[in-house]
Amino acid sequence: MADPSSYRPQPGQIPDSPGVYKFRDEHRRVIYVGKAKSLRQRLANYFQPLASLHPRTATMVTTAASVEWTVVSTEVEALQLEYSWIKEYDPRFNVKYRDDKSYPYLAVTLGEEFPRVQVMRGHKKKGVRYFGPYAHAWAIRETVDLMLRVFPVRTCSAGVFRNAASAGRPCLLGYIGKCAAPCVGRVTPEEHRELAAEFCDFMAGRTGTYIRRLEKRMTAAAEETEYEKAARLRDDITALRRAMEKSAVVLADATDADLIALAEDELEAAVQIFHVRGGRVRGQRGWVTDKVEAVTTAGLVEHALQQLYGEESGDAVPKEVLVPTLPEDAGALSQWLAGRRGSGVSLRVPQRGDKKDLMETVARNAQQALVLHKTKRASDLTTRSRALEEIAEALELDSAPLRIECFDVSHLQGDDVVASMVVFEDGLPRKSEYRRFQIKGFEGQDDVRSMHEVISRRFRRYLAEKERAGEWGPEGVAEDESAVGADDGYAGGAPRRIDGEGVDPAATDDGRPKRFAYPPQLVVVDGGRPQVAAARRALDELGIDDIAVCGLAKRLEEVWLPGDDDPVVLPRSSEGLYLLQRVRDTAHDFAIRYQRSKRNKRVRTSPLDAVRGLGDSRKQALIKHFGSVKRLRQATIEQICEVPGMGRKTAEAVAVALAQAAPAAPAVNTATGEIMEDDGGTTA
Numbered sequence: 001m002a003d004p005s006s007y008r009p010q011p012g013q014i015p016d017s018p019g020v021y022k023f024r025d026e027h028r029r030v031i032y033v034g035k036a037k038s039l040r041q042r043l044a045n046y047f048q049p050l051a052s053l054h055p056r057t058a059t060m061v062t063t064a065a066s067v068e069w070t071v072v073s074t075e076v077e078a079l080q081l082e083y084s085w086i087k088e089y090d091p092r093f094n095v096k097y098r099d100d101k102s103y104p105y106l107a108v109t110l111g112e113e114f115p116r117v118q119v120m121r122g123h124k125k126k127g128v129r130y131f132g133p134y135a136h137a138w139a140i141r142e143t144v145d146l147m148l149r150v151f152p153v154r155t156c157s158a159g160v161f162r163n164a165a166s167a168g169r170p171c172l173l174g175y176i177g178k179c180a181a182p183c184v185g186r187v188t189p190e191e192h193r194e195l196a197a198e199f200c201d202f203m204a205g206r207t208g209t210y211i212r213r214l215e216k217r218m219t220a221a222a223e224e225t226e227y228e229k230a231a232r233l234r235d236d237i238t239a240l241r242r243a244m245e246k247s248a249v250v251l252a253d254a255t256d257a258d259l260i261a262l263a264e265d266e267l268e269a270a271v272q273i274f275h276v277r278g279g280r281v282r283g284q285r286g287w288v289t290d291k292v293e294a295v296t297t298a299g300l301v302e303h304a305l306q307q308l309y310g311e312e313s314g315d316a317v318p319k320e321v322l323v324p325t326l327p328e329d330a331g332a333l334s335q336w337l338a339g340r341r342g343s344g345v346s347l348r349v350p351q352r353g354d355k356k357d358l359m360e361t362v363a364r365n366a367q368q369a370l371v372l373h374k375t376k377r378a379s380d381l382t383t384r385s386r387a388l389e390e391i392a393e394a395l396e397l398d399s400a401p402l403r404i405e406c407f408d409v410s411h412l413q414g415d416d417v418v419a420s421m422v423v424f425e426d427g428l429p430r431k432s433e434y435r436r437f438q439i440k441g442f443e444g445q446d447d448v449r450s451m452h453e454v455i456s457r458r459f460r461r462y463l464a465e466k467e468r469a470g471e472w473g474p475e476g477v478a479e480d481e482s483a484v485g486a487d488d489g490y491a492g493g494a495p496r497r498i499d500g501e502g503v504d505p506a507a508t509d510d511g512r513p514k515r516f517a518y519p520p521q522l523v524v525v526d527g528g529r530p531q532v533a534a535a536r537r538a539l540d541e542l543g544i545d546d547i548a549v550c551g552l553a554k555r556l557e558e559v560w561l562p563g564d565d566d567p568v569v570l571p572r573s574s575e576g577l578y579l580l581q582r583v584r585d586t587a588h589d590f591a592i593r594y595q596r597s598k599r600n601k602r603v604r605t606s607p608l609d610a611v612r613g614l615g616d617s618r619k620q621a622l623i624k625h626f627g628s629v630k631r632l633r634q635a636t637i638e639q640i641c642e643v644p645g646m647g648r649k650t651a652e653a654v655a656v657a658l659a660q661a662a663p664a665a666p667a668v669n670t671a672t673g674e675i676m677e678d679d680g681g682t683t684a
Helices: 039-046 055-063 076-088 139-148 158-167 187-202 206-222 228-243 295-307 330-341 353-379 380-396 447-468 481-488 529-541 575-601 616-626 629-633 638-641 648-660
Strands: 019-024 030-036 066-071 094-101 105-109 117-118 128-132 257-265 269-277 279-291 320-322 347-348 403-412 413-427 435-438 524-525 549-553 558-560
Touching: 019 039, 019 076, 019 629, 030 055, 030 076, 030 638, 039 066, 076 295, 105 139, 105 187, 117 139, 128 206, 139 228, 187 206, 206 228, 206 269, 257 295, 269 353, 269 629, 279 295, 295 330, 330 347, 330 575, 380 575, 403 575, 413 447, 413 575, 435 447, 435 575, 435 629, 447 524, 447 529, 524 529, 524 558, 524 575, 529 549, 616 629, 629 648, 638 648
Parallel strands: 257 320, 320 347, 403 524, 524 549
Antiparallel strands: 019 030, 019 066, 094 279, 105 117, 105 128, 257 269, 269 279, 403 413, 413 435, 549 558
16 A cells, blocks of 8 residues: 555646646556646645545545646646547446447448348447447337338348349349339449438438428329329328337437436446437447445536547537436536537536426436446346455455345434344345334433444344243343233233334244244444444343354444444445445335334324224224315214214213313415315314
8 A cells, every 4th residue: 555645746846737647556547547637736735634535535545656747728628538548447435337238320431332230239330320229239129110111221231232133133122112223223223222211311310301202292192183193192001100109209309309307326336328319219229337435426427438438539419418417517518519529519417397207207317227227237246256265365254145134224303213123034134133222211312322222123023032942041141031921011811012113022922933032143333443343242241152243334434333433334345335235225215214114103193092992994994974174173072972883981981082182283374365174174
């Protein structure tokens, strides 16, 4: 590990002008490339005390052994040079995009004497016009099959073309009218090239003019009683409209634009792009990137633009590029894009209307792509095995933690305090083992105390199970049985529902695994040093010393161990860190859902809930009969008894409960000043 001060340039040596810089390691390999409006100001940021740097930046500057820079005239030149160097050196600390598939394009080989329509993947070639990318190759073939009826362009390979020309007979498509058969001279090279040009114009979005022209020809043919010709033109129009329907209109003003959206977490980001041409979505693509460097959303947008348009030119760069947030050097990027296109390019964030709505759709696709990527990654057995081994090595465990339990506490400003427990076995979630807890030992906001309570309750249940099975004697239990029963509701006898955690597993004896019978090899808590210390203390109080404990802090993704002054920092690319993060996030989401459900249930509480023995069906019958709680409150006992299923005793209990409950304050319509009644009516 190098000391950044050992290779720090003198302040006077660094020019105060735009440029591109490279960090190199001790073997002279380029490990990071960046650009700056002012090299002096930007490079000074890298040589601050390590404690003040982002962990990823600190790792980069301590890996580097030297820094060098190149001065350029403008920010646009800096952008171009940065892109070129990243492509050339592939630096390990720069953002890297992983294209999640090789997307197919609809390509027209305009550089050939007889242009050919085909599906192409991979690097783009000169003299070829591309449309797309598409999600599936079959979608391209369906579109081409419909359009060949109107634009019978060649689709055969060079070998088939030569064989047909030698034999003097066209292929099957030539016989059924879906190829103009230039191989046998039915059309001249100029006529065939004109067909290919019309095909490209239609695919580029200039559809309305061509269809109107066909409609005029169809009408003229019908007026001249050339009904067969008119019918053929009618079928051509129908085929073109079916091809157009495969890409619905999303922007009514026939806009040519690319929409870019992001979904990200601490370690990865998914990029999704919709290509809109002529107001229609003509293609879609996406990547997933590792966030190797400390990069913001604006920085990710900038890298995505470089990835998309770094080797494009002309119409491949649209007139408008819509992004979720503007990059830092938006002006320079706009100029760079305009240079690639050959004319002005608008780079902006959509604020309203159809474009903003479509951007939200692209963002949802990005979120789904990120989730899908994580799911695929988590399902890979080799990856999971490596993750467990890395965790065992980092935490100095004797073996891989095949069962991991993670705990998280959730509340809303101290109200409805709950906790969650999620279980991962062999690196995969075991949802049947998830548990929820209500914090009952105290009221208010104290995450550390809540964590201690939850860990204590969970492992008291574990010790109780071992005692019932004869695996753990009474002398091994740190607290007496009355404490177990008082805390978790276990008192023996028949099964009963407790604490939102289900039927007491200690009362079941049918051979199925008990709910708290299996101990984990590793307990993970959502939090830092205080939460870890509370969890370890809870286990120590119960006499449990064979279960490892760690905490994962959200801010810097640091792993904390009990009693350690410094955290364990796993590499950013570590599969072990990814698994711990996924376990932690799952527990967090599970706790939040439970907390929200409790809060919503409390908000929706009705005075009828206090009536013992009154179930949901009879509550609904009462409200349906009287129309509102207010009218039910005004009803007599005899009137309540008229509701089917209501006896007098229950009717009296309903009347008492409603009388004791204070009526809610009337709601006021702030627009009109009217008071809203319970039954939906208003009064002045």
